[in-house]
Amino acid sequence: MNDFQVVADAVHKGDIKTAVAETQKALDKGADIQNFLDKALIATMDEVGERFSKGITFVPQMLRSAKTMQECMKLLAPFFQQGTVKSKGKVLIGTVKGDLHDIGKNLVAMMLEGAGFTITDMGVDIQPEKFVHKAQEIEPDIIAMSALLSTTMPSMPMTIEALDKAGIRDKVKVIIGGAPVTEKYAREIKADSYGSDAGASVNLAKSLLGLN
Amino acid sequence: MRLTEIPTFQPRLKVFNRDQVLAVHTAALEILEKTGFKMEHPGALQMLADAGCTVFNDDWVKMPGYLVEQALQTAPRQIALYDQQGNKTMPLVDGNSFYGPGSDTTFTMDLETGQRRRTVLQDTANFARLVDGLDNMSFAMSMSNPEDVPIEDIYVYAFAEMVKNTNKPIVFIADSGRDIAKIYKIACLVAGGEEEFQRKPFILNYSEAISPLRFPENVLDRLIFCAQKRIPICFPSGSNAGGGAPVTLAGAMALGIAENLVGLVVHQLTNRGAPFLFGPNVSVLDMKSTVVSYGCPEWSLTQAALADMRDELYGLPIWAFAGASDAKVMDAQAGAESMFSIITSMLSRCNLIHDSGYLEYGGISSLEMLTMNNELVAMSRVFTNGIPINSETLALEAIERVGTVPGSMFLTDDHTFKNFMQAQFLPKLLDRTRYDSWMEAGATDLYRRCNMETKRILAEHQVDLKPDEVLSAIDKVCKEK
Numbered sequence: 001m002n003d004f005q006v007v008a009d010a011v012h013k014g015d016i017k018t019a020v021a022e023t024q025k026a027l028d029k030g031a032d033i034q035n036f037l038d039k040a041l042i043a044t045m046d047e048v049g050e051r052f053s054k055g056i057t058f059v060p061q062m063l064r065s066a067k068t069m070q071e072c073m074k075l076l077a078p079f080f081q082q083g084t085v086k087s088k089g090k091v092l093i094g095t096v097k098g099d100l101h102d103i104g105k106n107l108v109a110m111m112l113e114g115a116g117f118t119i120t121d122m123g124v125d126i127q128p129e130k131f132v133h134k135a136q137e138i139e140p141d142i143i144a145m146s147a148l149l150s151t152t153m154p155s156m157p158m159t160i161e162a163l164d165k166a167g168i169r170d171k172v173k174v175i176i177g178g179a180p181v182t183e184k185y186a187r188e189i190k191a192d193s194y195g196s197d198a199g200a201s202v203n204l205a206k207s208l209l210g211l212n
Numbered sequence: 213m214r215l216t217e218i219p220t221f222q223p224r225l226k227v228f229n230r231d232q233v234l235a236v237h238t239a240a241l242e243i244l245e246k247t248g249f250k251m252e253h254p255g256a257l258q259m260l261a262d263a264g265c266t267v268f269n270d271d272w273v274k275m276p277g278y279l280v281e282q283a284l285q286t287a288p289r290q291i292a293l294y295d296q297q298g299n300k301t302m303p304l305v306d307g308n309s310f311y312g313p314g315s316d317t318t319f320t321m322d323l324e325t326g327q328r329r330r331t332v333l334q335d336t337a338n339f340a341r342l343v344d345g346l347d348n349m350s351f352a353m354s355m356s357n358p359e360d361v362p363i364e365d366i367y368v369y370a371f372a373e374m375v376k377n378t379n380k381p382i383v384f385i386a387d388s389g390r391d392i393a394k395i396y397k398i399a400c401l402v403a404g405g406e407e408e409f410q411r412k413p414f415i416l417n418y419s420e421a422i423s424p425l426r427f428p429e430n431v432l433d434r435l436i437f438c439a440q441k442r443i444p445i446c447f448p449s450g451s452n453a454g455g456g457a458p459v460t461l462a463g464a465m466a467l468g469i470a471e472n473l474v475g476l477v478v479h480q481l482t483n484r485g486a487p488f489l490f491g492p493n494v495s496v497l498d499m500k501s502t503v504v505s506y507g508c509p510e511w512s513l514t515q516a517a518l519a520d521m522r523d524e525l526y527g528l529p530i531w532a533f534a535g536a537s538d539a540k541v542m543d544a545q546a547g548a549e550s551m552f553s554i555i556t557s558m559l560s561r562c563n564l565i566h567d568s569g570y571l572e573y574g575g576i577s578s579l580e581m582l583t584m585n586n587e588l589v590a591m592s593r594v595f596t597n598g599i600p601i602n603s604e605t606l607a608l609e610a611i612e613r614v615g616t617v618p619g620s621m622f623l624t625d626d627h628t629f630k631n632f633m634q635a636q637f638l639p640k641l642l643d644r645t646r647y648d649s650w651m652e653a654g655a656t657d658l659y660r661r662c663n664m665e666t667k668r669i670l671a672e673h674q675v676d677l678k679p680d681e682v683l684s685a686i687d688k689v690c691k692e693k
Contacts, residue, residue, distance in 0.1 A: 060459075
């Protein structure tokens with residue numbers, strides 16, 4: 001049996017109280033933090049994600065598991081700062097300039113976080129220059145942009161162009177999504193990839209960073 | 213037996229009693245008074261503040277209930293939409309229900325290949341032309357998000373394309389104050405001037421606030437423009453249960469109504485008496501796929517309840533949806549979901565009913581499905597019209613003749629010959645042929661027959677053309693910067 005079975009079960013069930021208490025216990029006992037993160041939290045979320053993709057788990061249950069994991073992660077935050085543990089990658093995310101619809105973007109952010117990525121969520125209506133400045137500051141592995149309205153889609157190539165001008169386009173992977181966005185459009189504007197839904201974004205991010 | 217005139221009862225669906233209506237209305241007012249909302253349009257913000265709202269942190273507004281009651285007093289209880297030739301074809305009042313397509317799909321089902329492909333401007337033309345040729349589709353809507361026109365004028369081009377391909381009323385989308393002004397210009401060109409347009413408006417704008425409780429500047433620009441120009445408008449936010457709104461239908465309705473009423477108040481403060489359609493879109497967010505469902509029973513249920521709220525309280529014509537599906541092809545699911553919303557929206561007397569012909573939860577538009585729905589609307593009308601009772605329909609004399617005269621039968625009786633066209637629904641596409649004839653005719657399913665009928669209409673139906681000078685003036689407006 002997995003040493004962290006109780007935590008894993010609590011994350012599965014979305015039992016925040018137990019998960020946090022058990023995480024604290026593990027830390028107090030001096031557990032290997034990286035091992036705990038990988039086995040107790042990320043592995044569980046991978047399973048949850050898998051069950052969700054297969055249509056066994058419903059969105060609120062999956063998000064509740066993600067939220068439970070986030071609460072546990074708060075206790076691990078100091079170890080990230082010390083460099084004891086590493087995230088799968090840094091993702092900068094936001095809806096593009098002119099677009100205020102953020103439900104899809106929020107789902108993607110939560111699922112990526114559950115999969116072990118570190119998320120910087122810039123919110124909505126993000127100007128290309130803001131994406132660039134933040135990217136220069138935090139040096140993300142992936143920039144994720146979303147648009148719900150066809151009229152705001154042109155902000156995506158504008159942002160990619162701005163990254164290009166700033167000389168950092170080749171340092172990040174750009175992924176896009178949103179109702180009117182298509183794979184063809186992603187190719188046209190030279191984004192690295194497109195995800196049709198929040199679930200797809202996790203595999204997308206992993207494969208772009210060679211983690212699969 | 214002599215009968216006095218008996219009015220025909222027309223079956224009607226009721227979902228809410230008065231207590232439920234009042235409870236949801238009160239909850240909506242409480243949201244506006246206690247929670248408030250984010251108003252990002254400076255002009256509207258000022259208007260609301262001047263009218264008695266309280267503003268917090270620059271753009272957070274709390275609205276007293278009496279402003280809603282005042283707006284409900286001044287908004288008109290009936291809205292007449294005309295066709296482009298000046299006929300009053302859509303009186304949005306009482307129990308009148310009018311059906312038509314939706315807007316902005318990214319994909320369409322290609323009529324020739326049957327494949328899902330990206331939409332282009334020609335698709336908007338085809339949908340408008342098909343609407344023009346279908347008796348039970350009352351208005352046009354773009355049905356596509358064409359990829360072959362400049363994105364900043366996508367709605368102007370789509371509107372111009374509809375004007376060129378139908379003379380029925382048009383429900384249109386716009387992005388901002390800029391393109392809606394161009395669309396209005398085109399509408400006035402078609403009507404023969406602003407004054408003529410004002411007398412017989414043939415367009416209606418669809419605009420959405422963002423749930424929960426967010427009112428973007430460009431959306432309010434459109435709302436205010438429509439109020440000023442008296443262009444009828446509907447203002448449903450996407451308060452889908454579980455996504456933009458609480459997962460429970462009552463809360464999602466209360467939130468959607470609250471958002472709708474903010475629109476109404478700003479609208480009536482801008483121009484009292486300008487026409488406004490009541491009603492949010494309260495569907496559900498699917499808990500597995502996170503799509504907003506177009507085939508769920510809940511959306512039909514909430515709009516039937518909203519129709520009850522109109523009857524009991526608001527009195528304004530109501531905006532609705534029907535004839536759509538989450539299916540990816542026009543299959544049995546598409547037929548079932550389509551009919552479910554068509555019959556219930558009619559039975560609850562929704563007035564302006566859009567989105568007919570949507571597949572893939574609004575991602576795909578289907579010409580064949582619009583053609584199918586044309587027949588499903590006809591079928592539903594038969595049901596909703598009820599059963600007239602009079603001496604002619606009771607047909608006691610015919611019964612006497614056939615019952616007592618040897619060798620006679622109803623099929624040969626004069627009464628049958630005289631009445632059968634009105635007495636029965638005579639389907640065109642729903643197949644009732646005998647098996648052998650069906651085999652001989654190619655053993656087609658409904659999709660195939662709708663495909664053929666759509667092709668026939670697009671090839672044969674003639675749309676009265678606008679004069680050349682109007683068409684060239686429209687093209688100029690499209691190209692204006």
